[in-house]
Amino acid sequence: MAETVKLLGTKGSPYSHRAEVALRLKEVNFEFLHEDLAHKSDMLLRYNPIHKKIPVLVHEEKSIVESLIVVEYVHEAFNGYAILPSDPYERAMARFWARYIDEKVIPAFWMSCWTDGEMQKGFIGQAKEALTILESQLKGKKFFGGDSIGFVDLAAGMVAFWFGILQEVAGISLLNEEDYPVLCRWADDYCSVEAVKESLLDRKLLVAHFASKKEKIFATKAPVYD
Protein backbone atom coordinates (compact mmCIF):
# COMPACT_ATOMS: atom_id res chain seq x y z
CA MET A 1 0.00 0.00 0.00
CA ALA A 2 1.42 3.36 -0.95
CA GLU A 3 2.24 5.53 2.04
CA THR A 4 -0.05 8.50 2.41
CA VAL A 5 2.73 10.40 4.17
CA LYS A 6 5.85 11.36 2.30
CA LEU A 7 8.71 13.52 3.49
CA LEU A 8 10.87 15.21 0.89
CA GLY A 9 14.13 15.98 2.58
CA THR A 10 17.78 15.20 3.03
CA LYS A 11 19.58 13.54 5.90
CA GLY A 12 22.16 16.30 5.84
CA SER A 13 19.68 19.08 6.56
CA PRO A 14 18.86 20.09 10.14
CA TYR A 15 15.55 21.49 8.89
CA SER A 16 14.59 18.19 7.30
CA HIS A 17 15.69 16.57 10.59
CA ARG A 18 13.05 18.50 12.54
CA ALA A 19 10.27 17.13 10.35
CA GLU A 20 11.67 13.60 10.41
CA VAL A 21 11.99 13.46 14.21
CA ALA A 22 8.44 14.80 14.58
CA LEU A 23 7.09 11.99 12.38
CA ARG A 24 9.12 9.37 14.28
CA LEU A 25 7.90 10.67 17.65
CA LYS A 26 4.33 10.24 16.44
CA GLU A 27 5.19 6.79 15.01
CA VAL A 28 3.80 7.79 11.64
CA ASN A 29 4.52 5.47 8.72
CA PHE A 30 6.15 7.64 6.12
CA GLU A 31 8.20 7.40 2.99
CA PHE A 32 11.41 9.42 2.99
CA LEU A 33 12.11 10.80 -0.47
CA HIS A 34 15.69 11.93 -0.62
CA GLU A 35 16.13 15.18 -2.54
CA ASP A 36 19.27 16.01 -4.48
CA LEU A 37 19.35 19.73 -3.75
CA ALA A 38 21.72 20.38 -6.64
CA HIS A 39 19.03 18.99 -8.96
CA LYS A 40 15.66 19.64 -7.38
CA SER A 41 12.96 17.21 -8.37
CA ASP A 42 9.79 18.16 -10.22
CA MET A 43 7.92 16.90 -7.19
CA LEU A 44 9.69 19.36 -4.90
CA LEU A 45 9.09 22.27 -7.26
CA ARG A 46 5.44 21.30 -7.60
CA TYR A 47 4.84 20.95 -3.86
CA ASN A 48 6.86 24.00 -2.80
CA PRO A 49 6.74 26.41 -5.72
CA ILE A 50 7.28 29.53 -3.63
CA HIS A 51 10.37 28.65 -1.60
CA LYS A 52 11.53 25.53 -3.50
CA LYS A 53 13.07 24.13 -0.31
CA ILE A 54 13.02 21.02 1.83
CA PRO A 55 11.53 19.72 4.02
CA VAL A 56 8.17 19.21 2.35
CA LEU A 57 5.61 17.00 4.03
CA VAL A 58 3.05 15.49 1.68
CA HIS A 59 0.01 14.09 3.48
CA GLU A 60 -2.77 12.67 1.32
CA GLU A 61 -1.49 14.73 -1.61
CA LYS A 62 -1.51 18.02 0.34
CA SER A 63 1.83 19.68 0.98
CA ILE A 64 3.06 21.45 4.07
CA VAL A 65 6.33 23.40 4.03
CA GLU A 66 8.67 25.35 6.35
CA SER A 67 10.16 23.05 8.96
CA LEU A 68 8.56 24.52 12.10
CA ILE A 69 5.18 24.72 10.39
CA VAL A 70 5.60 21.05 9.40
CA VAL A 71 6.36 20.13 13.03
CA GLU A 72 3.27 21.99 14.29
CA TYR A 73 1.19 20.23 11.63
CA VAL A 74 2.52 16.81 12.64
CA HIS A 75 1.74 17.65 16.29
CA GLU A 76 -1.86 18.56 15.38
CA ALA A 77 -2.68 16.06 12.63
CA PHE A 78 -1.47 12.85 14.26
CA ASN A 79 -2.36 11.34 17.62
CA GLY A 80 0.12 10.27 20.21
CA TYR A 81 3.18 12.10 21.40
CA ALA A 82 2.65 15.74 22.39
CA ILE A 83 5.37 17.78 20.67
CA LEU A 84 3.98 21.15 21.81
CA PRO A 85 2.76 21.94 25.33
CA SER A 86 -0.98 22.01 26.01
CA ASP A 87 -0.95 25.29 27.91
CA PRO A 88 -1.30 28.36 25.61
CA TYR A 89 1.37 30.35 27.47
CA GLU A 90 3.86 27.49 27.39
CA ARG A 91 3.07 27.04 23.70
CA ALA A 92 3.79 30.71 23.06
CA MET A 93 7.12 30.32 24.89
CA ALA A 94 8.00 27.23 22.82
CA ARG A 95 7.24 29.10 19.60
CA PHE A 96 9.29 32.08 20.81
CA TRP A 97 12.41 30.01 21.54
CA ALA A 98 12.13 28.02 18.30
CA ARG A 99 12.04 31.31 16.44
CA TYR A 100 14.98 32.62 18.49
CA ILE A 101 17.01 29.60 17.42
CA ASP A 102 16.19 30.25 13.76
CA GLU A 103 16.69 34.01 13.82
CA LYS A 104 19.58 34.46 16.24
CA VAL A 105 21.39 31.27 17.24
CA ILE A 106 21.77 29.57 13.87
CA PRO A 107 22.70 32.59 11.69
CA ALA A 108 25.32 33.85 14.17
CA PHE A 109 26.87 30.41 14.57
CA TRP A 110 26.85 29.71 10.84
CA MET A 111 28.53 33.02 10.01
CA SER A 112 31.07 32.48 12.80
CA CYS A 113 32.20 29.36 10.95
CA TRP A 114 32.54 30.87 7.51
CA THR A 115 34.04 34.32 8.08
CA ASP A 116 37.38 35.53 9.31
CA GLY A 117 39.05 38.57 10.85
CA GLU A 118 36.99 41.28 12.46
CA MET A 119 33.76 40.02 10.88
CA GLN A 120 34.27 36.62 12.47
CA LYS A 121 34.97 38.18 15.87
CA GLY A 122 31.68 40.05 15.61
CA PHE A 123 29.71 36.93 14.72
CA ILE A 124 31.42 34.88 17.43
CA GLY A 125 30.38 37.51 19.97
CA GLN A 126 26.77 37.30 18.77
CA ALA A 127 26.82 33.51 18.73
CA LYS A 128 28.22 33.29 22.26
CA GLU A 129 25.53 35.63 23.55
CA ALA A 130 22.80 33.70 21.77
CA LEU A 131 24.07 30.34 23.04
CA THR A 132 24.24 31.68 26.60
CA ILE A 133 20.66 32.90 26.38
CA LEU A 134 19.54 29.59 24.87
CA GLU A 135 21.37 27.55 27.51
CA SER A 136 19.67 29.52 30.29
CA GLN A 137 16.32 28.28 28.99
CA LEU A 138 17.14 24.71 30.02
CA LYS A 139 16.72 25.87 33.64
CA GLY A 140 17.60 22.56 35.29
CA LYS A 141 15.39 20.52 32.96
CA LYS A 142 16.66 17.54 31.01
CA PHE A 143 15.25 18.91 27.77
CA PHE A 144 13.75 22.25 26.67
CA GLY A 145 10.47 20.33 26.57
CA GLY A 146 10.88 19.08 30.15
CA ASP A 147 11.35 15.35 30.79
CA SER A 148 10.95 14.51 27.13
CA ILE A 149 11.88 16.31 23.93
CA GLY A 150 9.54 18.88 22.48
CA PHE A 151 9.21 21.64 19.93
CA VAL A 152 12.23 23.65 21.07
CA ASP A 153 14.46 20.56 21.27
CA LEU A 154 13.58 19.71 17.66
CA ALA A 155 14.23 23.30 16.62
CA ALA A 156 17.61 23.08 18.35
CA GLY A 157 18.59 19.82 16.64
CA MET A 158 21.13 21.72 14.58
CA VAL A 159 22.77 22.92 17.79
CA ALA A 160 22.91 19.39 19.19
CA PHE A 161 24.42 17.63 16.19
CA TRP A 162 25.44 19.98 13.41
CA PHE A 163 27.17 22.70 15.43
CA GLY A 164 29.91 20.35 16.64
CA ILE A 165 30.51 19.20 13.07
CA LEU A 166 30.55 22.70 11.57
CA GLN A 167 32.95 24.11 14.15
CA GLU A 168 35.27 21.13 13.70
CA VAL A 169 35.43 21.73 9.95
CA ALA A 170 35.79 25.49 10.46
CA GLY A 171 38.51 25.04 13.07
CA ILE A 172 36.83 26.99 15.86
CA SER A 173 35.57 25.99 19.28
CA LEU A 174 32.40 27.85 20.15
CA LEU A 175 30.06 25.27 21.62
CA ASN A 176 32.32 23.47 24.06
CA GLU A 177 31.85 21.79 27.44
CA GLU A 178 33.90 24.35 29.28
CA ASP A 179 31.80 27.31 28.17
CA TYR A 180 28.43 25.59 27.81
CA PRO A 181 28.35 22.52 30.08
CA VAL A 182 24.56 22.44 30.35
CA LEU A 183 23.95 22.86 26.64
CA CYS A 184 26.54 20.20 25.77
CA ARG A 185 24.96 17.76 28.23
CA TRP A 186 21.57 18.50 26.63
CA ALA A 187 23.05 17.88 23.18
CA ASP A 188 24.24 14.41 24.21
CA ASP A 189 20.86 13.59 25.76
CA TYR A 190 19.01 14.85 22.70
CA CYS A 191 21.10 12.80 20.31
CA SER A 192 20.49 9.70 22.45
CA VAL A 193 16.70 9.83 22.03
CA GLU A 194 15.63 6.94 19.79
CA ALA A 195 13.60 9.03 17.32
CA VAL A 196 16.53 11.40 16.95
CA LYS A 197 19.16 8.67 16.55
CA GLU A 198 17.13 7.13 13.73
CA SER A 199 17.08 10.48 11.91
CA LEU A 200 20.74 11.38 12.12
CA LEU A 201 23.31 10.72 9.45
CA ASP A 202 26.59 9.14 10.45
CA ARG A 203 28.72 11.94 11.95
CA LYS A 204 31.81 11.02 9.93
CA LEU A 205 29.85 11.33 6.69
CA LEU A 206 28.58 14.77 7.59
CA VAL A 207 32.06 15.96 8.63
CA ALA A 208 33.43 14.71 5.32
CA HIS A 209 30.65 16.45 3.40
CA PHE A 210 31.24 19.85 5.01
CA ALA A 211 35.02 19.49 4.83
CA SER A 212 34.83 18.82 1.10
CA LYS A 213 32.66 21.91 0.59
CA LYS A 214 34.55 24.17 2.98
CA GLU A 215 36.05 26.56 0.47
CA LYS A 216 32.85 26.98 -1.50
CA ILE A 217 30.82 27.62 1.66
CA PHE A 218 33.42 30.13 2.86
CA ALA A 219 33.06 31.99 -0.42
CA THR A 220 29.28 32.00 -0.63
CA LYS A 221 28.33 31.79 3.06
CA ALA A 222 25.56 29.46 1.90
CA PRO A 223 25.18 25.69 2.20
CA VAL A 224 26.59 23.98 -0.89
CA TYR A 225 25.03 20.82 -2.21
CA ASP A 226 26.78 19.77 -5.39
Next chain:
Amino acid sequence: MASEKGVMLLDFWVSPFGQRARIALAEKGVQYEYKEENLTEKSELLLKANPVHKKIPVLIHDGKPVCESLIIVEYIDEVWSDKAPLMPSDPYQRAQARFWADFVDKKVYDCGSRLWKLKGEEQQAAKKEMIEILQLLEAQLGDKKYFGGDSFGFVDVAFVPFTSWFYSYETCANFSVEGVAPKVAQWAKRCLERESVAKTLSDPKKVYEFVCFLKKKFGVE
Protein backbone atom coordinates in the same frame (compact mmCIF):
# COMPACT_ATOMS: atom_id res chain seq x y z
CA MET B 1 5.81 43.17 36.48
CA ALA B 2 3.77 41.95 39.45
CA SER B 3 1.26 39.23 38.66
CA GLU B 4 -1.41 41.85 38.14
CA LYS B 5 -4.54 40.54 36.58
CA GLY B 6 -5.36 41.95 33.21
CA VAL B 7 -3.96 42.59 29.78
CA MET B 8 -1.44 45.20 28.77
CA LEU B 9 0.08 45.86 25.37
CA LEU B 10 3.43 47.62 24.98
CA ASP B 11 3.41 49.07 21.50
CA PHE B 12 4.33 51.89 19.13
CA TRP B 13 1.58 53.75 17.32
CA VAL B 14 2.58 53.11 13.69
CA SER B 15 4.00 49.61 14.10
CA PRO B 16 2.20 47.15 11.81
CA PHE B 17 3.39 44.37 14.14
CA GLY B 18 1.78 46.02 17.15
CA GLN B 19 -1.36 46.62 15.13
CA ARG B 20 -1.70 42.89 14.54
CA ALA B 21 -2.03 42.42 18.30
CA ARG B 22 -4.45 45.35 18.64
CA ILE B 23 -6.70 44.01 15.87
CA ALA B 24 -6.73 40.51 17.40
CA LEU B 25 -7.62 41.91 20.85
CA ALA B 26 -10.38 44.05 19.32
CA GLU B 27 -11.83 41.14 17.34
CA LYS B 28 -12.03 39.19 20.61
CA GLY B 29 -13.47 42.10 22.56
CA VAL B 30 -10.66 41.96 25.12
CA GLN B 31 -10.24 44.96 27.44
CA TYR B 32 -6.60 45.94 27.75
CA GLU B 33 -4.30 48.77 28.72
CA TYR B 34 -2.34 50.26 25.83
CA LYS B 35 1.10 51.66 26.63
CA GLU B 36 2.85 53.71 23.96
CA GLU B 37 6.61 53.14 24.04
CA ASN B 38 9.23 55.72 23.13
CA LEU B 39 11.52 53.56 21.02
CA THR B 40 14.48 55.89 21.44
CA GLU B 41 14.13 55.62 25.21
CA LYS B 42 12.69 52.20 26.00
CA SER B 43 10.90 51.85 29.31
CA GLU B 44 12.10 49.63 32.14
CA LEU B 45 8.91 47.65 31.75
CA LEU B 46 9.66 46.90 28.09
CA LEU B 47 13.26 45.93 28.82
CA LYS B 48 12.07 43.64 31.60
CA ALA B 49 9.20 42.15 29.57
CA ASN B 50 11.29 41.52 26.45
CA PRO B 51 14.91 41.30 27.60
CA VAL B 52 15.94 39.17 24.61
CA HIS B 53 14.82 41.45 21.76
CA LYS B 54 13.83 44.67 23.56
CA LYS B 55 11.14 45.20 20.93
CA ILE B 56 7.45 45.92 20.75
CA PRO B 57 4.82 44.60 20.66
CA VAL B 58 4.76 42.79 23.98
CA LEU B 59 1.51 41.44 25.39
CA ILE B 60 1.52 41.14 29.17
CA HIS B 61 -1.27 38.84 30.38
CA ASP B 62 -1.68 38.49 34.14
CA GLY B 63 1.92 39.59 34.52
CA LYS B 64 3.35 37.14 31.95
CA PRO B 65 4.86 38.59 28.77
CA VAL B 66 4.36 37.20 25.27
CA CYS B 67 6.62 38.55 22.51
CA GLU B 68 6.71 38.44 18.68
CA SER B 69 3.56 39.64 16.95
CA LEU B 70 2.38 36.43 15.26
CA ILE B 71 3.06 34.43 18.44
CA ILE B 72 1.00 37.04 20.32
CA VAL B 73 -1.88 36.71 17.83
CA GLU B 74 -1.93 32.90 18.11
CA TYR B 75 -1.83 33.23 21.91
CA ILE B 76 -4.76 35.67 21.89
CA ASP B 77 -6.67 33.32 19.59
CA GLU B 78 -6.04 30.32 21.86
CA VAL B 79 -6.79 32.04 25.19
CA TRP B 80 -9.91 33.92 24.04
CA SER B 81 -11.12 31.02 21.96
CA ASP B 82 -14.84 31.60 22.62
CA LYS B 83 -15.13 34.49 20.18
CA ALA B 84 -14.08 35.29 16.59
CA PRO B 85 -11.71 32.38 15.91
CA LEU B 86 -8.79 33.59 13.81
CA MET B 87 -7.17 30.23 13.07
CA PRO B 88 -9.07 27.48 11.23
CA SER B 89 -9.69 24.26 13.14
CA ASP B 90 -8.39 21.89 10.45
CA PRO B 91 -4.63 21.14 10.83
CA TYR B 92 -3.91 21.51 7.11
CA GLN B 93 -5.75 24.85 6.91
CA ARG B 94 -3.85 25.95 10.00
CA ALA B 95 -0.55 25.06 8.35
CA GLN B 96 -1.57 27.08 5.30
CA ALA B 97 -2.50 30.06 7.50
CA ARG B 98 0.86 29.88 9.29
CA PHE B 99 2.67 29.62 5.95
CA TRP B 100 1.08 32.77 4.51
CA ALA B 101 1.45 34.76 7.73
CA ASP B 102 5.11 33.70 7.76
CA PHE B 103 5.35 34.73 4.09
CA VAL B 104 4.02 38.21 4.93
CA ASP B 105 6.48 38.37 7.85
CA LYS B 106 9.49 37.41 5.78
CA LYS B 107 8.70 39.47 2.71
CA VAL B 108 6.43 42.49 3.04
CA TYR B 109 8.10 44.63 5.72
CA ASP B 110 11.69 44.10 4.56
CA CYS B 111 10.91 44.67 0.90
CA GLY B 112 8.75 47.66 1.81
CA SER B 113 11.58 49.19 3.81
CA ARG B 114 13.90 48.84 0.84
CA LEU B 115 11.40 50.75 -1.29
CA TRP B 116 11.86 53.91 0.75
CA LYS B 117 15.46 53.38 1.88
CA LEU B 118 17.01 52.79 -1.51
CA LYS B 119 17.29 54.68 -4.76
CA GLY B 120 17.98 53.95 -8.41
CA GLU B 121 18.58 50.37 -9.50
CA GLU B 122 18.37 48.93 -6.01
CA GLN B 123 14.98 50.55 -5.52
CA GLN B 124 13.82 49.23 -8.89
CA ALA B 125 14.83 45.72 -7.82
CA ALA B 126 12.88 46.12 -4.57
CA LYS B 127 9.87 47.40 -6.52
CA LYS B 128 9.95 44.37 -8.80
CA GLU B 129 10.12 42.12 -5.75
CA MET B 130 7.23 43.93 -4.02
CA ILE B 131 5.07 43.53 -7.11
CA GLU B 132 5.86 39.78 -7.16
CA ILE B 133 5.00 39.51 -3.46
CA LEU B 134 1.69 41.34 -3.95
CA GLN B 135 0.82 39.15 -6.93
CA LEU B 136 1.52 35.97 -4.97
CA LEU B 137 -0.77 37.25 -2.23
CA GLU B 138 -3.34 38.21 -4.87
CA ALA B 139 -3.30 34.63 -6.21
CA GLN B 140 -3.67 33.25 -2.70
CA LEU B 141 -6.62 35.53 -1.95
CA GLY B 142 -8.34 34.73 -5.23
CA ASP B 143 -12.05 35.48 -5.12
CA LYS B 144 -12.37 34.90 -1.38
CA LYS B 145 -13.75 37.63 0.84
CA TYR B 146 -10.77 37.31 3.16
CA PHE B 147 -7.57 35.26 3.18
CA GLY B 148 -9.36 33.27 5.87
CA GLY B 149 -12.28 32.52 3.54
CA ASP B 150 -15.64 33.85 4.62
CA SER B 151 -14.30 34.88 7.98
CA PHE B 152 -11.54 37.31 8.86
CA GLY B 153 -8.61 35.20 9.98
CA PHE B 154 -4.96 34.87 10.94
CA VAL B 155 -3.48 35.82 7.57
CA ASP B 156 -5.81 38.83 7.31
CA VAL B 157 -4.62 40.01 10.74
CA ALA B 158 -1.00 39.42 9.72
CA PHE B 159 -1.23 41.38 6.47
CA VAL B 160 -3.83 44.11 6.95
CA PRO B 161 -1.66 46.55 8.97
CA PHE B 162 0.68 46.80 5.99
CA THR B 163 -2.14 48.14 3.83
CA SER B 164 -1.75 51.56 5.46
CA TRP B 165 1.83 51.49 4.16
CA PHE B 166 0.69 50.93 0.56
CA TYR B 167 0.44 54.68 -0.06
CA SER B 168 4.05 55.11 1.10
CA TYR B 169 5.28 52.20 -1.02
CA GLU B 170 3.41 53.55 -4.06
CA THR B 171 4.67 57.09 -3.59
CA CYS B 172 8.31 56.15 -2.98
CA ALA B 173 8.54 53.58 -5.76
CA ASN B 174 6.00 54.95 -8.21
CA PHE B 175 3.57 52.11 -8.77
CA SER B 176 -0.02 51.30 -7.90
CA VAL B 177 -1.08 48.40 -5.67
CA GLU B 178 -4.51 48.48 -7.28
CA GLY B 179 -2.82 48.28 -10.67
CA VAL B 180 -0.74 45.19 -9.86
CA ALA B 181 -3.01 43.47 -7.33
CA PRO B 182 -6.62 44.71 -7.63
CA LYS B 183 -8.10 41.94 -5.46
CA VAL B 184 -5.68 42.77 -2.65
CA ALA B 185 -6.68 46.44 -2.99
CA GLN B 186 -10.38 45.52 -2.75
CA TRP B 187 -9.67 43.24 0.21
CA ALA B 188 -7.91 46.10 1.99
CA LYS B 189 -11.02 48.30 1.59
CA ARG B 190 -13.24 45.43 2.81
CA CYS B 191 -11.10 45.00 5.91
CA LEU B 192 -11.45 48.70 6.73
CA GLU B 193 -15.19 48.10 7.08
CA ARG B 194 -14.40 46.06 10.19
CA GLU B 195 -14.34 48.15 13.34
CA SER B 196 -11.25 46.39 14.69
CA VAL B 197 -9.28 47.35 11.59
CA ALA B 198 -10.71 50.86 11.09
CA LYS B 199 -9.95 51.82 14.69
CA THR B 200 -6.43 50.36 14.62
CA LEU B 201 -4.80 51.15 11.30
CA SER B 202 -2.85 54.37 10.99
CA ASP B 203 -3.93 56.94 8.43
CA PRO B 204 -1.83 56.27 5.30
CA LYS B 205 -0.85 59.94 5.11
CA LYS B 206 0.43 59.81 8.69
CA VAL B 207 2.40 56.67 7.83
CA TYR B 208 3.92 58.54 4.89
CA GLU B 209 4.89 61.43 7.19
CA PHE B 210 6.56 58.87 9.44
CA VAL B 211 8.41 57.31 6.47
CA CYS B 212 9.63 60.79 5.44
CA PHE B 213 10.83 61.34 9.01
CA LEU B 214 12.72 58.02 8.85
CA LYS B 215 14.20 58.92 5.48
CA LYS B 216 15.60 62.16 6.94
CA LYS B 217 16.84 60.28 9.98
CA PHE B 218 18.66 57.70 7.85
CA GLY B 219 19.94 60.34 5.47
CA VAL B 220 18.06 59.03 2.45
CA GLU B 221 17.87 61.94 -0.03
